[in-house]
Amino acid sequence: MTSKSPSPPRACALVGPFAAGKTSLLEAMLFACGATGRQGRIKDGTTTGDASPEARARLMSVEPNIAGAEYLGEKWTFIDCPGSVEFQQDSYNALMVADVAVVVCEPDPARAVMVAPVLKFLDEHKVPHLLFVNKIDAAGTRLKETLEALQAVSDRPLVMREIPIREGDSVTGYIDLVSERAYTYRPGQPSAVIKIPDALKGEESAARQEMLEHLADFDDHLMEELLEDIQPPADEVYADLGKDLAGDLIVPVFFGSAENDGGIHRLLKALRHDAPGPAATAARLGIKADGAPLATVFKTVHAAHTGKLSFSRVWRGEFADNQSLEAGRIGGLYLMTGGTPAKVAKVGMGDVCAFGRLDSVSTGQAIGAADAGMAGWPAPLPPLFAFALEAEKKGDDVKLTGAIAKLAEEDPSLSLDHGEFGEQVLRGQGEIHLQVAIERLKSRFNMGVVTRKPTVPYKETIRKSTSVHGRHKKQSGGHGQFGDIHIDIAPLPRGSGFKFVDKIVGGVVPRQYIPSVEEGVADFLRQGPFGFPVVDLQVTLTSGSYHAVDSSDMAFKTAARIAMSEGMPQCEPVLLEPILAVEISVPAEFTAKAQRIVSGRRGQILGYDAKAGWQGWDTVSAYLPQAEMDDLIVELRSLTMGVGTFSWTFDHLQEISGRVADKVVEQRKEVLANA
Structure with missing residues (x-):
């Protein structure tokens, strides 16, 4: 290989599923570069990254770990991204500025599907990336089956750069398929060159030919050489590898053991020679x-x-x-x-x-500079889980809002909104995501909070019409209070809201009091007989009377409330629950499980189809009651190896009755009684 002129500082992101070993790989890389005096261990709490109390408590990354180092005279920044899907907003943002990504995975074909979402993101944004199959020294590793499973979830061809040398069940080294040299691992120092084992020469030759054929798909000259049985020079192969990696045309594959310092120097050398620089990324x-x-x-x-x-x-x-x-x-x-x-x-x-x-x-x-033109920055991920929360100390609401605004600035997939019942609702990507945010509120901002499930925005409506008389008359010395009205209450089609109609003739209710009647009706509708807002009805003011001295806006407003209180029970009030249109995305092998989740939550399955642009994935469309959405993402992830997700929008209101409605009304009465 020809010598390489020094590159400007480069950035490499480490990504992949939870527990794949990204943080261990970061520690191994920093130690190999001489940036740290010893390799940190997660179980010992000695890692460079994951230093926050939230990360230490969970033995997992909850934010990017950023570390600088030099390798063979060149500067690098390594960004170890969280593996949990609940913190993937940080991962996506970091990938946008990285020159190259190392996708870390385990040598288990059953877990290959966990890599699919990040591979999809990398390809959609054309981020150059390679695979590092970690824990290759674990007993029972099945590298060939793992690579087949990984290829099934990768849109780009996986290109083996090396094959393992085994002694019994252990991987002790590798054969580089470009230089055709064999190496044995030496923990704590670069690998040593050894003779290619005779038993592996045939496997090495076949693997090298397969690598060259992949590269020839993007290089006509190389294709001609292969057709003429000409062995291309190593420099040409290295040049193709770098060019194809930079163009996100191939995914080179390496393997090793981060915990035991196997394959780390090989990975660093590949990054040094093949990864593009900041000019190409820009x-x-x-x-x-x-x-x-x-x-x-x-x-x-x-x-x-x-x-x-x-x-x-x-x-x-x-x-x-x-x-x-x-x-x-x-x-x-x-x-x-x-x-x-x-x-x-x-x-x-x-x-x-x-x-x-x-x-x-x-x-x-x-x-x-003002010309910030950066293409395709990731939008904030839509919320999938929520807590209603309030400050432990009364009067701290403004302080709480400000603290959450800072956390949402750090992680745009966090958001705070105000529910229909005056609640502050914190939304995010999952239960752990929100728990970490709440712990940070306490540790960073000294903000203790109380959390609960958000109130489902049920509504009420009516099935029948009625006419009712409302009179408010009170005499207490001096001016009294007098308001007298007749109204018709009638149901409207679903989604119509509230409509007020004035049919007063002859001035039996003076014009200046009619808006007060409407205001009184609207005030009542904020909390109907079941304790929820009333919708989809029309109230018509048909008649009434007034007193020249004692009538007032307040008197007619009160008369309207009296009329509504007497009339609503006669209209067969009924509870409405919000129904969401939900699209659940899962690998095809989990489609049946997703459908069972919907059925078990009082949902209506509308159908399923192949997910556009996602080979081997399905989208299940359904209607789900909002009341059943609380922990949907938790169950979905637990049944799909963490990769299932969903999107939702409000669709319609639907009548409910029986035990479900009775329970909702009972709980609402308790809430109002304790308010």
């Missing part, structure tokens, strides 16, 4: 090469001592500490040395850095 994202200094924020953190930090990738030019920008003055510049922030005077092209105190800049936005 071009992929539609960022011009020329112009004023430009960086893109991919992660925001509100730190206790430094204030707001905007973790960013620099695409062009230089930034200096204290520099004045349109977004404000830079209040500190930091590079990650190992996993520790180190303050620096300036940063340049390719650097992954943190800008301090640029309060007006959000995740996904540009710093510096």
